[in-house]
Amino acid sequence: MRFRFDVLVSLKEGLLDPQGKAVQQALPVLGWDNVTDVRVGKYIDLVVDADDSGVALDQVRDMADRFLANPVIEEVQIELRKEAPE
Amino acid sequence: MRFRFDVLVSLKEGLLDPQGKAVQQALPVLGWDNVTDVRVGKYIDLVVDADDSGVALDQVRDMADRFLANPVIEEVQIELRKEAPE
Numbered sequence: 199m200r201f202r203f204d205v206l207v208s209l210k211e212g213l214l215d216p217q218g219k220a221v222q223q224a225l226p227v228l229g230w231d232n233v234t235d236v237r238v239g240k241y242i243d244l245v246v247d248a249d250d251s252g253v254a255l256d257q258v259r260d261m262a263d264r265f266l267a268n269p270v271i272e273e274v275q276i277e278l279r280k281e282a283p284e
Numbered sequence: 285m286r287f288r289f290d291v292l293v294s295l296k297e298g299l300l301d302p303q304g305k306a307v308q309q310a311l312p313v314l315g316w317d318n319v320t321d322v323r324v325g326k327y328i329d330l331v332v333d334a335d336d337s338g339v340a341l342d343q344v345r346d347m348a349d350r351f352l353a354n355p356v357i358e359e360v361q362i363e364l365r366k367e368a369p370e
Contacts, residue, residue: 200320206290206327221328221352230347232333234286241292241327242307247318261316266307 200245201254206275207267208239242266243279251278287332287340292361293353294325328352329365337364 209215215237222236248254255278262274295301301323308322334340341364348360 202321204292206292208327208329218328222330224351225347228347228351230343232343233330233347234333235288235329235331237329239327239329241294241325242304243294243321243323243325244308244319245321247320257316257318261311261314261319265310265314 199249200247201251202243202245202279203254203258204277204279205242205244205258205262205266206239206277207242207262207272208237208275210271210273213271239272240266254278285334285336287334287337288365289330289332289340289344290363290365291328291330291344291348291352292325292363293328293348293358294323294361296357296359299357325358326352340364 217238218236221238222233225231225233225236244258246254246257248257255276258276262276263269267274303324304322307324308319311317311319311322330344332340332343334343341362344362345360348362349355353360
């Protein structure tokens, strides 16, 4: 079965996020002065073919820790989106 | 009140996504040969201060269309995450 995941990778809290800072500083110039805590990360959308969603999720966790993200400086959120159509 | 949003920006379907392709081609080399449809986009996490969630959501949509994403080639998903702590 095919399972679709959203993998969200962002810098750990407390680490400087220059891209987020750049966005945040640009917003007031454009008229939006009520936005804070902007952080920019990566969004990876993928489909895993596996026997069940637990196996698929374990694999995505493994892929995130070893390849998609750097666990020293980044944190990962994984969301099972829906069963992808065959 | 403070509302926290996840903004997910990805290339529209059908458009070439070189970054996603690169990730997808690397996965089998690392032993994961059951992953398809990899697409890489941006993940923007932000907090909006507004009177209610509807107003906040409208603003985030506006920001996404005019600044965070390029609506010609990118599509945006916006999720109200939770009420951010004061």
